[in-house]
Amino acid sequence: MRATLIHAERDIRVEDVPDPVLSTGLDAIVRVVAACVCGSDLWPYRGVTAVAAPRRIGHEFVGVVEEVGERVALVRPGDFVIAPFYQCDNTCVNCRNGMTVHCLDGGWWGSETATLGFADAGQGERVRVPLADGTLAVVPGGMPDDALVPGLLTLSDVMGTGHHAAISGGVTAGSTVAVVGDGAVGLCAVIAAKRLGAGRIVAMSRHAARQALATRFGATDIVPERGDEGIARLKDMFDGIGPDVVLECVGTKESMDQALRSARPGGQVGFVGVPNGGPELPVRRMFDTNVGVRGGVAPVRGYIDELLPEVMDGRIEPGAVFDLELPLERAGDAYRAMDERTATKVLLRP
Structure with a gap:
């Protein structure tokens, strides 16, 4: 499959990477429908934070569940889901206190932990999602109208x-x-x-x-x-x-x-x-x-249930922050546009 990697300062490439596979029993494979570039992605792009070696990048995406592990109970193949910019189980003490971003068992896209394994980053064709039941928010009604996708994507971050x-x-x-x-x-x-x-x-x-x-x-x-x-x-x-x-x-x-x-x-x-x-x-x-x-860092998974109905019925229209849409293969152009402030936020379509 194809995915975005950052190799060094101002060096973004879309390359072939291995397809994700289920590995923990609690994970899911999501086909990405839309992803995007975040302002925080520009810190390594600009060299503000170092890039030690080429790595996957991106932490905002929505998509369709293709497979789930044998211990996944709440998420099903075919569900349209929103992935927050981190993984969480939604059951630990920090999650129960509303701080899902500080989940004791969670992790970050594009990183690896001993229990979750490597978590693919979001700017790619598919993503293995650890802790699928806690991490993913299911959008009622299945695949939404395409016009709603940008607004739903904003709920990831x-x-x-x-x-x-x-x-x-x-x-x-x-x-x-x-x-x-x-x-x-x-x-x-x-x-x-x-x-x-x-x-x-x-x-x-x-x-x-x-x-x-x-x-x-x-x-x-x-x-x-x-x-x-x-x-x-x-x-x-x-x-x-x-x-x-x-x-x-x-x-x-x-x-x-x-x-x-x-x-x-x-x-x-x-x-x-x-x-x-x-x-x-x-x-x-x-x-x-x-x-x-x-x-501080926002516990966005806990806000999705509150904000989702208002995106779905048009009371709020945060998807309007996307003023440029590009295919995934042009991820490098997306980063340049945001770096040069010719775009506010760029949506990527695999």
């Missing part, structure tokens, strides 16, 4: 991650919210803030197409400025003190600094940006302003 930012930031009815980051996660955070009842949502964006999409998703205001100028604009918009909640959806030192300095005294930062580039918490400033920080 970016929509759930944007939702986690809003939940971590404590967005409630009437909250004033600013979103730092206009990538797919930041745009989905706008959706999440809107559906949680935020009264005013500011999208911090300098790109016309992303500004338009943020407005479509529920942003009431756009602020293109960054740094001190952007912080001053936000404070002026909210009584000279700043918004209640700031959602940090980038992961750099500059984005976290902007988030922390923008929130009002006693406000909250919800952060989900993968921390590359040196973000650090200035404890003295937090002490002086009573600004809290909460967030």
Whole structure:
């Protein structure tokens, strides 16, 4: 079968790899219908994180179950499924506490554990899914209309991650919210803030197409400025003190600094940006302003059941973050487009 591998900085290739096979009794083979490139995939692509040897890449996909192991009870061949960006059993103490991303028996796509074996990455034609009953979310009704596939794919990561930012930031009815980051996660955070009842949502964006999409998703205001100028604009918009909640959806030192300095005294930062580039918490400033920080890697498997019905009936349309679709064989072009910011998020079709 064909799959995407990263060989080195800016070196993405689609190559022949062995077909996946069942091996643990608790796994499933999924034929990938759609996958995509994540902003976090750009860290190794750009050389921010090292690539020691060629490896499979990709952690977001949806598809059809082809085979299941003899101990799989909830997932059946023919099911259309959403795979979160990690594997989990959904039964351990961390999973029961809502932190499926910290499953005691789980793992990551493209990595190997002693109990789960090697887990194929998502940007390929087929994937062996460990812990299939806990990991995979079955979409009711079988194969969905093709127009729904992009929205369902966002539930594997970016929509759930944007939702986690809003939940971590404590967005409630009437909250004033600013979103730092206009990538797919930041745009989905706008959706999440809107559906949680935020009264005013500011999208911090300098790109016309992303500004338009943020407005479509529920942003009431756009602020293109960054740094001190952007912080001053936000404070002026909210009584000279700043918004209640700031959602940090980038992961750099500059984005976290902007988030922390923008929130009002006693406000909250919800952060989900993968921390590359040196973000650090200035404890003295937090002490002086009573600004809290909460967030981290999103337990998206636990959010799928809540968000799925709203994607299915069109109440939310996170699939609109995909502004470029390419065949799997052009994965290298997909990475280039996102790296050069000519695309917000790229969907890949095997």
